[in-house]
Amino acid sequence: MAAENEKYVSTALEQVVLRKVEEFLENFLNQLKSNEEASSKQQGILLSIPSVAEEGFRLSISSHTKMRCAFVIRVLAEVYGLIVSGKYSTKRDIFYQNKALFGKQSNLNRAVTTVCQLLNEPRVNLHLLSTARGCIFGDLQFINEVGTEIDCRQHPVLISSHFESIEQVKSDARFVLVVEKDATFVKLCDEKLVDLLGPCIMITGKGYPDISTRRVLKALLQHLHGVPVLGLMDSDPHGLEILLTYKFGAQKATAENRNLGVNDIRWIGLHRSDISSMPIMPDQFLPLQASDIRKIGKIQKRIYRLKEDMLGGESGASLEEVDQMIAE
Structure with missing residues (x-):
């Protein structure tokens, strides 16, 4: 199984997605460091990936947006773990695994949509599957x-x-x-x-x-x-x-x-x-x-x-x- 997972992660598409996640987190952490000054706090944090697009989601620092950031970071962590392990998951499964954080399914759904926009990738490329419906x-x-x-x-x-x-x-x-x-x-x-x-x-x-x-x-x-x-x-x-x-x-x-x-x-x-x-x-x-x-x-x-x-x-x-x- 380990050899199979390693082969899966080595594909070009998954490597691109992993690099995007890493770039986003690096950019996010750098902004957190720079926002220690009061003037920077008023400007807020720009959730973006420079290599993907200059525009992103600018959030002011507040209790509400802190939770939104937490939701996005958690989804990114789940995506990264799924790709590295060569596994897939549904949004429903991720919600129940992190119910204490997300509280309700709609919070996870919005975070997944945000992550897809940030990474400019469809959900299936992030190893997130839909529950069978059609x-x-x-x-x-x-x-x-x-x-x-x-x-x-x-x-x-x-x-x-x-x-x-x-x-x-x-x-x-x-x-x-x-x-x-x-x-x-x-x-x-x-x-x-x-x-x-x-x-x-x-x-x-x-x-x-x-x-x-x-x-x-x-x-x-x-x-x-x-x-x-x-x-x-x-x-x-x-x-x-x-x-x-x-x-x-x-x-x-x-x-x-x-x-x-x-x-x-x-x-x-x-x-x-x-x-x-x-x-x-x-x-x-x-x-x-x-x-x-x-x-x-x-x-x-x-x-x-x-x-x-x-x-x-x-x-x-x-x-x-x-x-x-x-x-x-």
């Missing part, structure tokens, strides 16, 4: 990054962080179907959609997709050149926001989710324009809540900011879909 099923076989053969043809397979690098992909899929909801995904599996429509691949993030699901979808499409990507999402604010996340990525770009958007995804419905042709009684519709209307406003602003007809053209709908939600 599922994939259909005409697909591949080798994951730890060398395990994954066969998705017989039953749905949970997507883990070890799937974020896939090789030796085997598939005759005619299309990839991205399904919003887990219940819909399970129903389509039970109805044997992959047999009814020919070879295809179905994938779901069970609602808002996590980074692992989006990264697997992106990696899969790089192997399946030209295969259409179809999105099956509800015609409501949450469905549209999920479509937007798959298509353009998360609204707040970080080192973790950069370049994960799938521009070619085409929304196949259900569109609001389809409803009039269906035998649906008026009392079956749910009224929009105030929170839904606020979400619609945010979606509209983002679409205009992107300067693209996100819901039109290749996406399979029109911007009027959003406006109709408010009007109705």
